[in-house]
Amino acid sequence: xxxxxxxxxILLRLKQGGLxxxxxxxxxxxxxxxxxxxxxxxCAFYDAxxxxxxxxxxxxxxxxADFAAxxxxxLARNRSSFPACSIEKSRRCHSGPxxxxxxxxxxxxxxxAHHRRKARAQSDRAAGRHGV
Numbered sequence: 001x002x003x004x005x006x007x008x009x010i011l012l013r014l015k016q017g018g019l020x021x022x023x024x025x026x027x028x029x030x031x032x033x034x035x036x037x038x039x040x041x042x043c044a045f046y047d048a049x050x051x052x053x054x055x056x057x058x059x060x061x062x063x064x065a066d067f068a069a070x071x072x073x074x075l076a077r078n079r080s081s082f083p084a085c086s087i088e089k090s091r092r093c094h095s096g097p098x099x100x101x102x103x104x105x106x107x108x109x110x111x112x113a114h115h116r117r118k119a120r121a122q123s124d125r126a127a128g129r130h131g132v
Contacts, residue, residue: 007034016051022082024050025071032067042067047074054078 003009011031016024028049032042043064047056056062056074063069075082 007031008037011035011045014049016049016054021054021075021078021080025075025082029071039067040064043070046071
């Protein structure tokens with residue numbers, strides 16, 4: 001898998017920007033669920049990715065040992081009525097290894113893969129490597 005498409009990398013690149021706190025929190029939780037980062041790291045990444053007005057006053061504030069509790073604390077602190085952490089709570093309750101998604105690639109992904117194979121074959125023919 002391309003390292004730039006891994007959930008761990010995507011999570012580190014997320015920023016709230018112009019999104020409402022509730023929508024951004026949902027997106028962050030979806031990506032966080034696909035990573036293996038520990039709770040304290042998720043708390044730090046989540047807090048750092050929020051707009052300044054939504055962040056904790058200091059890096060020591062909030063329940064940093066539990067990501068679900070930290071998200072709930074952040075939402076409450078920002079007076080959000082958003083239902084807190086349903087995704088993260090299910091992650092904490094999950095006892096076995098994570099199941100891999102069973103979705104089929106999108107048409108765009110299939111098309112890109114087809115074009116890569118086609119370009120590779122043309123490159124091989126140009127270099128005289130037939131069937132390599």
